Amino acid sequence: MTRIVIIGGGPAGYEAALVAAQLGAQVTVIERDGIGGASVLTDCVPSKTLIAAAGAMTSVHDSAVLGVHGAEPAAVGLDLAAVNQRVKGLAVAQSADIHSRLIAEGVRIVAGQGRLTDDVRGLAAHRVQVLDTDGGVAEELEGDVVLIATGADPRVLPGAEPDHERILDWRDVYELVAMPEHLVVVGSGVTGAEFASGYLEAGVPVTLVSSRDRVLPGEDSDAAEVLEEVFQSRGGRLERGRAAAVRRSEKGVVVELTDGRAVEGSHALMTVGTVPNTGGLNLENCGVELTEAGHVVVDRVSRTSVPGVYAAGDVTGVFQLASVAAMQGRIAMWHALGEAVTPIKLKTVAANVFTHPEIATVGVQEQSLPEYTDVDVVRLPLATNARAKMSDLRDGFVKLFARRSTGVIMGGVVVAPGASELILPIALAVTKGLTVADLAQTFAIYPSLSGSITEAGRRLMGADHLA
Numbered sequence: 421m422t423r424i425v426i427i428g429g430g431p432a433g434y435e436a437a438l439v440a441a442q443l444g445a446q447v448t449v450i451e452r453d454g455i456g457g458a459s460v461l462t463d464c465v466p467s468k469t470l471i472a473a474a475g476a477m478t479s480v481h482d483s484a485v486l487g488v489h490g491a492e493p494a495a496v497g498l499d500l501a502a503v504n505q506r507v508k509g510l511a512v513a514q515s516a517d518i519h520s521r522l523i524a525e526g527v528r529i530v531a532g533q534g535r536l537t538d539d540v541r542g543l544a545a546h547r548v549q550v551l552d553t554d555g556g557v558a559e560e561l562e563g564d565v566v567l568i569a570t571g572a573d574p575r576v577l578p579g580a581e582p583d584h585e586r587i588l589d590w591r592d593v594y595e596l597v598a599m600p601e602h603l604v605v606v607g608s609g610v611t612g613a614e615f616a617s618g619y620l621e622a623g624v625p626v627t628l629v630s631s632r633d634r635v636l637p638g639e640d641s642d643a644a645e646v647l648e649e650v651f652q653s654r655g656g657r658l659e660r661g662r663a664a665a666v667r668r669s670e671k672g673v674v675v676e677l678t679d680g681r682a683v684e685g686s687h688a689l690m691t692v693g694t695v696p697n698t699g700g701l702n703l704e705n706c707g708v709e710l711t712e713a714g715h716v717v718v719d720r721v722s723r724t725s726v727p728g729v730y731a732a733g734d735v736t737g738v739f740q741l742a743s744v745a746a747m748q749g750r751i752a753m754w755h756a757l758g759e760a761v762t763p764i765k766l767k768t769v770a771a772n773v774f775t776h777p778e779i780a781t782v783g784v785q786e787q788s789l790p791e792y793t794d795v796d797v798v799r800l801p802l803a804t805n806a807r808a809k810m811s812d813l814r815d816g817f818v819k820l821f822a823r824r825s826t827g828v829i830m831g832g833v834v835v836a837p838g839a840s841e842l843i844l845p846i847a848l849a850v851t852k853g854l855t856v857a858d859l860a861q862t863f864a865i866y867p868s869l870s871g872s873i874t875e876a877g878r879r880l881m882g883a884d885h886l887a
């Protein structure tokens with residue numbers, strides 16, 4: 421029986437464990453905090469639960485225009501302590517569900533800190549130590565295959581170290597029992613944009629410090645523009661600048677910018693990126709190649725530079741999404757256990773930014789358009805969609821990229837409330853190589869927001885350059 425040792429029990433680790441157990445391997449997962457990983461316990465699941473509560477506030481506020489009375493902002497509020505209690509309870513419950521599923525599938529779970537301890541390179545089996553909380557060796561394991569799935573932690577900006585009371589990272593916010601009087605979010609990547617949007621929806625005055633020309637530098641620029649407009653129209657403040665340091669003041673915090681300006685608030689939330697959890701794993705001594713930033717170098721079937729050692733998820737820095745982590749983990753096990761496997765296809769990954777409105781993307785995006793010579797683009801504003809009008813949705817659009825010569829759909833963007841659900845037909849089209857005609861000839865419900873997606877397909881049919 422093949423012995424698999426997995427270090428880290430997040431989506432990369434637990435999904436790999438499920439596949440390996442299904443294929444009859446003997447599987448051990450070493451996890452230091454809790455099964456489900458940061459994804460379930462502190463990052464993805466908690467933030468989306470908080471955002472769901474904040475989004476409900478927006479729905480209530482925005483209902484006035486539909487004729488609903490009694491929804492004035494002053495009359496509606498969030499009980500943050502109750503929301504955070506719910507967030508933490510839900511995360512723990514989700515972790516317990518995954519834990520039970522692993523046990524039911526015959527996976528052994530060991531609590532502790534794992535580290536690779538191969539003292540000779542090139543052996544067929546690898547050695548892994550489990551350290552207890554005091555750093556003592558609690559157990560030594562041998563695995564024919566080892567999967568490194570240790571995730572990533574918040575990056576700490578020197579001079580802005582979280583004190584976990586007023587200067588926070590995103591894992592601290594669920595301990596807040598009262599709404600911040602004024603939250604300064606530092607960093608406008610996906611994490612910063614989501615928290616800034618979420619707390620603003622929850623009724624907190626928010627300033628977002630963005631070191632780039634626009635928020636969400638990695639996303640579609642039209643989408644980022646819509647987000648900035650909506651954020652500011654709802655009272656959010658955007659401050660262009662780079663944080664040099666954050667310090668406590670009498671009233672709260674001061675964020676000092678590199679150009680000498682300062683932004684004051686009651687709390688600062690640091691969202692300046694992540695660092696991979698490779699420290700203490702002894703990887704380099706065992707011959708596992710790391711990038712300069714500390715990520716484990718992997719190929720498209722999750723192999724590292726050491727035969728029999730695989731890596732998956734945020735620790736690889738490939739595409740920091742729970743869905744990608746899980747797929748990398750499964751692929752590693754299929755490959756290691758001799759199943760037919762398709763290398764990961766990053767161009768088919770769908771991603772969503774859970775702001776208001778949401779931004780969902782898949783496939784080729786505007787940044788990579790210069791690489792292609794024959795791409796047609798259509799952008800349909802939601803404002804003209806009948807269903808959007810009924811709900812008074814004015815901000816957002818559907819964008820489609822298709823190959824001019826063949827009509828094959830290469831990518832898309834949806835900016836709308838619920839974009840995370842709406843992107844699926846475009847993701848399916850990109851994955852399966854469907855054409856704009858396929859999309860155009862699909863019946864969409866009338867009236868529906870998805871009608872704008874099939875309409876975008878029809879618009880691009882008109883651009884048939886072979887006709």
Ligand SMILES: Cc1cc2nc3c(=O)[nH]c(=O)nc-3n(C[C@H](O)[C@H](O)[C@H](O)COP(=O)(O)OP(=O)(O)OC[C@H]3O[C@@H](n4cnc5c(N)ncnc54)[C@H](O)[C@@H]3O)c2cc1C
Pocket residue numbers: 427428429430431432433450451452453454456457458459460462463464465467468532533534535569570571572590611697701732733734735739740741742743744745774
């Ligand atoms: C605020 C936030 C929101 C996010 N929202 C989304 C979202 O909505 N959708 C999405 O797809 N992605 C989201 N992500 C990204 C997503 O959380 C990550 O891509 C995902 O968690 C990666 O999974 P992983 O298994 O690689 O790592 P993790 O989930 O980080 O799990 C790794 C686990 O390994 C453990 N570990 C580390 N070192 C050791 C060791 N030496 N021994 C034993 N255990 C160890 C850690 O304790 C952790 O439990 C979000 C990220 C952040 C920061």
Ligand SMILES: NC(=O)c1ccc[n+]([C@@H]2O[C@H](COP(=O)([O-])OP(=O)(O)OC[C@H]3O[C@@H](n4cnc5c(N)ncnc54)[C@H](O)[C@@H]3O)[C@@H](O)[C@H]2O)c1
Pocket residue numbers: 577606607608609610611612614629630631632637661662663664691692693694739740741771772773774
């Ligand atoms: N919905 C989701 O799927 C979701 C949600 C959150 C995070 N994630 C993923 O997690 C990963 C990490 O995202 P992230 O947003 O935490 O990190 P990031 O690295 O993507 O963004 C950090 C931002 O902080 C800025 N920054 C750095 N130093 C700064 C300073 N001194 N002052 C001001 N700004 C500064 C950077 O320019 C950057 O824009 C990403 O891959 C992201 O896609 C996904």
